[in-house]
Amino acid sequence: MFKKFYPDFRVNSIKDLDADFFKENNIHFAVLDIDNTLVSYKTARADKMAREFLDMLSENGIKYAFVSNNHKSRVELFSKDFNAPFVSHALKPFAVGVRRAMSKMGAKKTKTVLIGDQVFTDVYAGKRAGIKTVMVNPIEAKETPFFGFKRYFERIVLKNHKG
Numbered sequence: 001m002f003k004k005f006y007p008d009f010r011v012n013s014i015k016d017l018d019a020d021f022f023k024e025n026n027i028h029f030a031v032l033d034i035d036n037t038l039v040s041y042k043t044a045r046a047d048k049m050a051r052e053f054l055d056m057l058s059e060n061g062i063k064y065a066f067v068s069n070n071h072k073s074r075v076e077l078f079s080k081d082f083n084a085p086f087v088s089h090a091l092k093p094f095a096v097g098v099r100r101a102m103s104k105m106g107a108k109k110t111k112t113v114l115i116g117d118q119v120f121t122d123v124y125a126g127k128r129a130g131i132k133t134v135m136v137n138p139i140e141a142k143e144t145p146f147f148g149f150k151r152y153f154e155r156i157v158l159k160n161h162k163g
């Protein structure tokens with residue numbers, strides 16, 4: 001019943017995704033959430049961890065695009081250090097932003113993964129776009145009641161999912 005929310009892979013952080021992961025799963029394109037996936041939502045530019053991850057992708061010939069529900073100025077500022085397309089106001093959990101990013105990269109569904117920290121926006125959007133999904137643990141939880149509420153339902157969904 002919750003199948004559309006199940007990520008294909010779960011890892012603690014982008015640090016756990018190495019070149020072998022992409023090779024073994026035949027992934028050549030990555031659709032990347034920014035906030036709490038690559039950097040804390042409080043961090044404007046890529047830090048060491050994000051930079052190392054994005055460099056690793058490039059070194060291995062993996063194209064990537066940033067797809068964020070955040071506003072243009074945030075996403076544009078983050079993206080400008082990298083030679084990669086971005087989609088802001090992406091409207092996840094709808095697939096439209098993910099699809100737009102994929103077309104900017106010339107990505108094939110079967111060779112594309114979405115990497116994000118939220119079940120009901122990122123994973124669901126990736127599933128709707130028909131691509132593989134990786135869920136990471138959020139770098140820093142936003143301390144708002146609504147965020148805690150969503151996490152509660154995420155736990156219920158993920159508890160039912162083994163693997």
Ligand SMILES: [Mg+2]
Nearest residue numbers: 033035036117
């Ligand atoms: Mg996020």
